[in-house]
Amino acid sequence: MHPRVTGLRGVELGVRDLKKTVEFYTNAWGLEEVSREGDTVYMRGTGAEHHILAVHERPKACLIGASFAADDRAQVDALYQKVKAFGAEILTVPSELSVAAGGGYGFSFRSLEGQPMMISCDVKTHSNIIADSSRPKKLTHVVLNSTRIDDTAKYFMDMFGFRLSDETDHMTFIRCSSSHHAVAIAKAAGPGLNHMAYEMENFDGLMSGTGRLKSAGTEVAWGVGRHGPGNNIFTYFVEPNGFATEYTTEVEQIDEATYQPHTKKYWSDFPNRPCRWNVATKASAAMRYASSGQMVEDLNNGVCDDIISRKLAGN
Ligand SMILES: [Fe+2]
Known part of the structure; x- marks a missing residue:
């Protein structure tokens, strides 16, 4: 059997203000x-993964990287x-x-377009599951911006055994388990x-978590809605460093034996996109600004609040 990645573990971010970021992710997120x-600070969700x-x-x-799981050392080496x-x-x-990162065995590299990735096995897991549905259980997908969407999707499939789940005109969804997508290329x-x-x-739980964020001063940047591909319910936010981040639930679970990916035409003809409920019909300016990567860049470069406000006022 070809070696392959079997799950998404988490993401690693570089941040300018560690204290403020940890406070946000522990108190609000x-x-x-x-x-x-x-x-470096490692943070867990309510599930078993050492840190997400x-x-x-x-x-x-x-x-700094997206982190993926493989089954064992032989798979990591292969x-x-x-x-x-x-x-x-x-x-x-x-x-x-x-040891602080949960131990295990792994390596890291730059993917086709230069984004860092890690693949590991035997990372310690938690024996206790935290019973609080308002808090994130795990990281379920990362979406990577790309100038070579077809090449990058093919790279993930050929190199790591990902399977195609769906394609739209601007995004390709790929999976490494029965969950509809662990990675999407935008x-x-x-x-x-x-x-x-x-x-x-x-x-x-998604709505309770959204309420906690709102009380902490973080407004919804897009949502609540239900996506087309993946059928998942979403709310998006912009975290303190300018990264776009999402609470999601009810992600489609796929029968690998029978599932057939849908075409770009299927999705362009699909009624009510990007929200099946026809509620969150368009990503907000804040969401588009953050998901383009430009908000992180502007904050890194000290762009003033006035200019950021004007960008957020656009639509
Ligand atoms: Fe998403």
Whole structure:
């Protein structure tokens, strides 16, 4: 059997203000700090994964990596050999991982368009599940901006065993498990992080979490709605570093034996997109600004609040 990735573990972000970011993600977003080491803090959701978000203090906010799981060391080694043979830039060779990060065995590299990725196995899991549906359970997908959407989707499928779930005119959805998508590749002006999505236990939990964010001063940037591809309910927000981030639930679960991807035409003809309910009919200016990567860049470059406000007022 070809080596393959079997799950999405989490994301790692560089942030300029570690304290403020950790406060947001623990108090408002609903994660819990697991460990810290040097300038890095690891945070878990309510599920078993050791951590689903790692934040590192850096001079500029950036995506440090998307982290994926493989089944065992032989799979990690085999995936490393494929990546190396492809000619990817290797960041770290397969080795034992930091105890603070849950240990295990893995490597990191730059993907086709330069985005960093890690693949690991044997990372410690939590024996306790936190019973609070208003808090994120796990990271369920990342959407990567791309200038080479077809090439990048093919790269993930050929290199890591992802399967095509759906294609629209501007996004390709691929999966590494029965969940409709763990990665989507979005057509954009440049490569980067479009957004990350955290899975909530159910709709009530999503709304309760949304209420907690609103009380903490973070307004909904897009939603509540239900997407076409993946059929998931969504609310989007912009977190303090300018990254777009999502609460989602009811993501379509696929029968791998029978599922057939839908075409771009199927989705362009589909009624009520991007929201099946016809409620959240258009992403807000804030959401489009953040998901393009430009908001992170502007904040990194000290663009003043006045200019940001004018951008957010656009539609
Ligand atoms: Fe999403």
